[in-house]
Amino acid sequence: GFGESLPCHINAACSDFDNYRNQIKGVFKYNGCTAFFINNTAQDGKPLFITAAHVYNGPGVTGEIIDATLYLDYQSQSCENPPNEPTATVINTRIKLLNISSPSSYADADRVLLEIVGEIPSHMIYLLGWDRTLDNLIGQQMVSFSHPQGDIKKGLKPTINARSNVVIDGYLYNQSGIIESGSSGSPLIDHNNRVRGHISSGKTYGCGENLQAVAYYICMYYQWEELAPYLDPLNLGSLYLDGQDYALPVELTTFTVQIKKNLIELYWQTVTEINNFGFEIQKSTNLIDWDSIGFLAGHGNSNAPKDYYYHPSNQLIDKNTYYRLKQIDSDGKSQYSKIAQVVFTVNQFQLQQNYPNPFNPTTIIAYSLANDSQVDLSVYDLLGQKMSSLISQRQGAGIYQVEFNGENLPNGIYIYRLKTDQYTQTKKMVLTK
Incomplete structure (x- = not known):
C-alpha cells in the first residue's frame, strides 16, 4: 500500500x-x-x-x-x-x-x-x-x-x-x-x-x-x-x-438539468459519436439507487455536435433529485456521465400537476412557496364538497410534496386547491380504479 x-x-x-x-x-x-x-x-x-x-x-x-x-x-x-x-x-x-x-x-x-x-x-x-x-x-x-x-x-x-x-x-x-x-x-x-x-x-x-x-x-x-x-x-x-489514446466512443461535453417553463429539462451535447446506440436516462433521490426513466436513441457515428433534450414524465420538482446518463454502444458496452442535480430557484408560488394522473389510488401533489405563508391544500369533488384536507399550517419558502390517497373515493374527476396568503390555484386530477 x-x-x-x-x-x-x-x-x-x-x-x-x-x-x-x-x-x-x-x-x-x-x-x-x-x-x-x-x-x-x-x-x-x-x-x-x-x-x-x-x-x-x-x-x-x-x-x-x-x-x-x-x-x-x-x-x-x-x-x-x-x-x-x-x-x-x-x-x-x-x-x-x-x-x-x-x-x-x-x-x-x-x-x-x-x-x-x-x-x-x-x-x-x-x-x-x-x-x-x-x-x-x-x-x-x-x-x-x-x-x-x-x-x-x-x-x-x-x-x-x-x-x-x-x-x-x-x-x-x-x-x-x-x-x-x-x-x-x-x-x-x-x-x-x-x-x-x-x-x-x-x-x-x-x-x-x-x-x-x-x-x-x-x-x-x-x-x-x-x-x-x-x-x-x-x-x-x-x-x-x-x-x-483511448478515446471514448462518445464524447459528452455538456449535461445539465434545468427548470424551463415549469418543466424539468435534461440537456446534453456530444461532439463526436462512434457506434452510439443511445442514452438511458437514470434518476436517483439518494445517489445510491438509480432507476431507469427513459431512453433516447443516439446518432450512431457523428463528428458534428449533437444536442439532446429530455423531459421526464414525472415532473415533480425535488431539490434532492439527481440524474445521470448511461451511454450504450452498439456492442452493449456502456459508460456513465457525471451526475446532474435539478437547478431551481424558488421565486414564485406554484401548484404542480399531480403525478401520476390518472391515478389509482395514490398520487403526489407538489407545490412551491416563494416565502413564508399560511398554506391550505384541499381536495374537492366537482360539486365543491371538500373530500380531504391535506395541509393546513404555516410553512416556509421551499418546495413541498404530499401524497393523496383516494382509496375510499369513487372514480371521477376531483379538484385540488392550493391557497396561501398571496396565491390561490386549482387543478384537476382523475381517479380511475
Missing part, C-alpha cells in the same frame, strides 16, 4: 521519464500489482490489458468474466514522495479472460491478457504500443513502471544484459530503480515507446549506493502465437505498433 515500498524507488513523475508520459498513463494498479493497457492493429480502442498470470485471481477459464477493481493515476504529482496518499481514479468494473499462458508450452510466459467488458472509465487512458521482435535488446537501457508493494507508481531504468529462453534480464544499478513484490506485470518499454515484454519476477540485493537488482521480463516475441489473435485481429502480420 501507500508508503510501503523501499525508499530508493524513483517516482514516475520524475523528469527521468518525461519522454514516457503517455506510457505512464497506460500503467495501472491491479490486485496489488501492476498491469498495462495495450493497443491492437484494428486501433478500435478496445480496452485490452496485460499482467502476470499469477496476479490474476479468476478460475482461469477462457471467456470467464469476473469483477475487478482498477486504480488509474495512482501516483505522485511530483518527483518527491507526497506526505499524504494521492487520490486514484478507481474503476469497479468487469473483465473478461481472453488468454492465459500455458505452462506446458510457455514454461516462463507468466502472462494473462484481459479485456474490460463492464463500465468503461470516463478517464482518458493510453493503449501502449508494442514490438514483437528481438532486435536491439542486449545492451539497451529501457524503462518500466510498476506499483511495488502496491505503492504509488514508480519508474525503473533497466539495462538488458542477457537473454535465455523466453526471458530477458534487465539489470538495475545504483539509482535506476528496484524490484519488489507488486512489480509483477509491469511493461518493459524501449526507446521507441513500445512494449517489448513484461515483468514476471525479479530480485533486489540492496537499496542505496550499492543497489543491484535484476528484473525478469517475458518477451513479446515468445508470446506472439497466443497474443496475435487479439493484438493483430486484422492479421496484418505487423512486427510493431505505436500506442494511442
Whole structure:
C-alpha cells in the first residue's frame, strides 16, 4: 500500500521519464500489482490489458468474466514522495479472460491478457504500443513502471544484459530503480515507446549506493502465437505498433438539468459519436439507487455536435433529485456521465400537476412557496364538497410534496386547491380504479 515500498524507488513523475508520459498513463494498479493497457492493429480502442498470470485471481477459464477493481493515476504529482496518499481514479468494473499462458508450452510466459467488458472509465487512458521482435535488446537501457508493494507508481531504468529462453534480464544499478513484490506485470518499454515484454519476477540485493537488482521480463516475441489473435485481429502480420489514446466512443461535453417553463429539462451535447446506440436516462433521490426513466436513441457515428433534450414524465420538482446518463454502444458496452442535480430557484408560488394522473389510488401533489405563508391544500369533488384536507399550517419558502390517497373515493374527476396568503390555484386530477 501507500508508503510501503523501499525508499530508493524513483517516482514516475520524475523528469527521468518525461519522454514516457503517455506510457505512464497506460500503467495501472491491479490486485496489488501492476498491469498495462495495450493497443491492437484494428486501433478500435478496445480496452485490452496485460499482467502476470499469477496476479490474476479468476478460475482461469477462457471467456470467464469476473469483477475487478482498477486504480488509474495512482501516483505522485511530483518527483518527491507526497506526505499524504494521492487520490486514484478507481474503476469497479468487469473483465473478461481472453488468454492465459500455458505452462506446458510457455514454461516462463507468466502472462494473462484481459479485456474490460463492464463500465468503461470516463478517464482518458493510453493503449501502449508494442514490438514483437528481438532486435536491439542486449545492451539497451529501457524503462518500466510498476506499483511495488502496491505503492504509488514508480519508474525503473533497466539495462538488458542477457537473454535465455523466453526471458530477458534487465539489470538495475545504483539509482535506476528496484524490484519488489507488486512489480509483477509491469511493461518493459524501449526507446521507441513500445512494449517489448513484461515483468514476471525479479530480485533486489540492496537499496542505496550499492543497489543491484535484476528484473525478469517475458518477451513479446515468445508470446506472439497466443497474443496475435487479439493484438493483430486484422492479421496484418505487423512486427510493431505505436500506442494511442483511448478515446471514448462518445464524447459528452455538456449535461445539465434545468427548470424551463415549469418543466424539468435534461440537456446534453456530444461532439463526436462512434457506434452510439443511445442514452438511458437514470434518476436517483439518494445517489445510491438509480432507476431507469427513459431512453433516447443516439446518432450512431457523428463528428458534428449533437444536442439532446429530455423531459421526464414525472415532473415533480425535488431539490434532492439527481440524474445521470448511461451511454450504450452498439456492442452493449456502456459508460456513465457525471451526475446532474435539478437547478431551481424558488421565486414564485406554484401548484404542480399531480403525478401520476390518472391515478389509482395514490398520487403526489407538489407545490412551491416563494416565502413564508399560511398554506391550505384541499381536495374537492366537482360539486365543491371538500373530500380531504391535506395541509393546513404555516410553512416556509421551499418546495413541498404530499401524497393523496383516494382509496375510499369513487372514480371521477376531483379538484385540488392550493391557497396561501398571496396565491390561490386549482387543478384537476382523475381517479380511475
